[in-house]
Amino acid sequence: MISSNSCSFLSNTGVGGSCSNFSDVQRRCSGPPRIVCMAQSSRSNDRNASVAVETKLNGINDDSVVVDVNGKPTVGGGVQDSYGEDRATEDHFVTPWSVSVASGYTLLRDPHHNKGLAFTEKERDAHYLRGLLPPTTISQDTQVKKMIRHIRQYQVPLQKYMAMMDLQERNERLFYKLLIDHVEELLPVVYTPTVGEACQKYGSIFMRPQGLYISLKEKGRVLEVLRNWPQKDIQVIVVTDGERILGLGDLGCQGMAIPVGKLSLYTALGGVRPSACLPITIDVGTNNETLLNDELYIGLKQRRATGQEYAELIHEFMTAAKQNYGEKVLIQFEDFANHNAFDLLEKYSSTHLVFNDDIQGTASVVLAGLVAALKVVGGNLADHKFLFLGAGEAGTGIAELIALEISKQTNAPLEEVRKNIWLVDSKGLIVSSRKESLQHFKKPWAHDHEPVKNLFDAVNQIKPTVLIGTSGQGKTFTKEVVEAMATINKRPVIFSLSNPTSQSECTAEEAYNWSKGRAVFASGSPFPPVEYEGKVFVPGQANNAYIFPGLGLGVLMSGTIRVHEDLLLAAAEALAAQVTQENFDKGLIFPPFTNIRKISAHIAANVAAKAYELGLATHLPQPKDLVKYAESCMYSPLYRGYR
Numbered sequence: 001m002i003s004s005n006s007c008s009f010l011s012n013t014g015v016g017g018s019c020s021n022f023s024d025v026q027r028r029c030s031g032p033p034r035i036v037c038m039a040q041s042s043r044s045n046d047r048n049a050s051v052a053v054e055t056k057l058n059g060i061n062d063d064s065v066v067v068d069v070n071g072k073p074t075v076g077g078g079v080q081d082s083y084g085e086d087r088a089t090e091d092h093f094v095t096p097w098s099v100s101v102a103s104g105y106t107l108l109r110d111p112h113h114n115k116g117l118a119f120t121e122k123e124r125d126a127h128y129l130r131g132l133l134p135p136t137t138i139s140q141d142t143q144v145k146k147m148i149r150h151i152r153q154y155q156v157p158l159q160k161y162m163a164m165m166d167l168q169e170r171n172e173r174l175f176y177k178l179l180i181d182h183v184e185e186l187l188p189v190v191y192t193p194t195v196g197e198a199c200q201k202y203g204s205i206f207m208r209p210q211g212l213y214i215s216l217k218e219k220g221r222v223l224e225v226l227r228n229w230p231q232k233d234i235q236v237i238v239v240t241d242g243e244r245i246l247g248l249g250d251l252g253c254q255g256m257a258i259p260v261g262k263l264s265l266y267t268a269l270g271g272v273r274p275s276a277c278l279p280i281t282i283d284v285g286t287n288n289e290t291l292l293n294d295e296l297y298i299g300l301k302q303r304r305a306t307g308q309e310y311a312e313l314i315h316e317f318m319t320a321a322k323q324n325y326g327e328k329v330l331i332q333f334e335d336f337a338n339h340n341a342f343d344l345l346e347k348y349s350s351t352h353l354v355f356n357d358d359i360q361g362t363a364s365v366v367l368a369g370l371v372a373a374l375k376v377v378g379g380n381l382a383d384h385k386f387l388f389l390g391a392g393e394a395g396t397g398i399a400e401l402i403a404l405e406i407s408k409q410t411n412a413p414l415e416e417v418r419k420n421i422w423l424v425d426s427k428g429l430i431v432s433s434r435k436e437s438l439q440h441f442k443k444p445w446a447h448d449h450e451p452v453k454n455l456f457d458a459v460n461q462i463k464p465t466v467l468i469g470t471s472g473q474g475k476t477f478t479k480e481v482v483e484a485m486a487t488i489n490k491r492p493v494i495f496s497l498s499n500p501t502s503q504s505e506c507t508a509e510e511a512y513n514w515s516k517g518r519a520v521f522a523s524g525s526p527f528p529p530v531e532y533e534g535k536v537f538v539p540g541q542a543n544n545a546y547i548f549p550g551l552g553l554g555v556l557m558s559g560t561i562r563v564h565e566d567l568l569l570a571a572a573e574a575l576a577a578q579v580t581q582e583n584f585d586k587g588l589i590f591p592p593f594t595n596i597r598k599i600s601a602h603i604a605a606n607v608a609a610k611a612y613e614l615g616l617a618t619h620l621p622q623p624k625d626l627v628k629y630a631e632s633c634m635y636s637p638l639y640r641g642y643r
């Protein structure tokens, strides 16, 4: 059987390209075609027919073996239901799909396979590249050196960001090698704070689509949209609706840079292969007037859909994602506004493998930081009193995980433990007299106390040992607030978690100066080291980027089917254990990002171990050495040799 029109192929020499018929394949290949392709037809009279090109597999002498897109043979020409096609109804259209193999000019423009000047002489001959590249050949390491010099020459962070995105579009492996080798330097470029500016200006800097856009226009057709994405074997989706982008508010469709950035960290920091990652922005409109009036705005120019219309689109997406990618696709909710985030997490956590990074990932990273900080400030978690500025996703998410951990450690009921944790929102301290009017996620934190209007008064009345900023409002930890913390505590713990840098509750310099070098400080976006009275303090970065890549890897490698809160505790425990005495000596309560892949492997292993213990893991039997196993599962950005 042979497909009639065009088909793409791979020869046993790895030479590929498009051909119009089988003799063309034979002419261009020195041996029998090695891998065959399956194309799906969407002809109206034959909608569900799959056209399979059959030929011999290398080493498999069976004319009837067909290979699906994942390379798994299906004996006797049976079509694996790789795309959920059999599950789609007759009303669904299917995407005409084929595997293609690039060579020559096309190969140089294929970011997954392009190696630029690192193509060897042999590869240049075998893949029709002669003359398309200048004659010199350089190694990937030299390319990394060249690229980092190139990035460093830009003074403006957004220009560095655009240069990185350009590289990702040109040569994916080089992008990841560069990011991994220079992670401390480049994280602030591809992630917070620069990614915030990229979202704000996404309309002007947008070049090529980097993820899937699902807008209200696609309602009723979401499954089709998912099928348009070229990669089929998706394991992680990061999805946003753009309503609460960092601390920058509603950026609508331009929030796309966030899922793109988060997923590049899944790969660089957690080793999940890039082709398994899918960034998605769900566009239900925006309430941002500036964007609505901007001719360069890339999203739907309408106010946000809410209620049933919103819920239906999200539900269609959640259903289609599971249908298309299976039960074990990990869906990470990112930067939704809190009036949707908590409800979505609750609604889908029993039916899908879902995780909210802002509520759960942030909680896990902060718990890790606090556990590590105890080595500096002393005592157990239960001995401390916590005050938050900001009672939204991050604030209440962290508060809940701290309470859970203390409750487990002390066997005290959660309601009791919560009494040591206080939150301030835009209206002041959350107290019982406000309970009726509070959003549901704030209610557990409404303790008996007289109303307190501002943070300074709350600090003086509650007398916390730990102050955590999750307000999205910059400069709210004023000099008097930090001084009050330093008066109450010998070593005040102060975390300014809001992103990007402009929204940080205080800077590292302010925290160290105003506390006279006594603060144990960490921030959501990075700050440079600070010298205070001859001593250099290196501020840590309390950012969920420490957690989600390792947690995700742990979940994927163990085939875990649900994200349980104990997995968040396991991730926090593993991260805290990675802080060394040398780190503490510099004032750090998080390990540096330089070793993040090793850290992620430990987090993944601890998460997977907990998942096996809870019976949530499905990849059986459990590997003996989970750290080694995690390392062995990690994507390496090194170039592969081509036949």
Ligand SMILES: NC(=O)C1=CN([C@@H]2O[C@H](COP(=O)(O)OP(=O)(O)OC[C@H]3O[C@@H](n4cnc5c(N)ncnc54)[C@H](OP(=O)(O)O)[C@@H]3O)[C@@H](O)[C@H]2O)C=CC1
Binding pocket: 244, 245, 246, 247, 248, 337, 338, 357, 358, 359, 362, 365, 389, 390, 391, 392, 393, 394, 395, 424, 425, 426, 427, 469, 470, 471, 472, 473, 476, 497, 498, 499, 500, 503, 523, 524, 525, 542, 543, 544, 545
């Ligand atoms: N470091 C990290 O890893 C992470 C950092 N973040 C950052 O945390 C910030 C908040 O995110 P998130 O919790 O999701 O946002 P939410 O919108 O869910 O919560 C914000 C909270 O801050 C309160 N708030 C706003 N203004 C003030 C003010 N002037 N004084 C006191 N409280 C105020 C709000 O009060 P009200 O409820 O009354 O409106 C609300 O309770 C963002 O900047 C985000 O970037 C988030 C996740 C991870």
Ligand SMILES: CC(=O)C(=O)O
Binding pocket: 192, 245, 246, 247, 335, 357, 358, 498, 499, 524, 543, 544, 545
């Ligand atoms: C870090 C992150 O997830 C946020 O600021 O929203």
Ligand SMILES: [Mg+2]
Binding pocket: 246, 334, 335, 357, 358
């Ligand atoms: Mg976020």
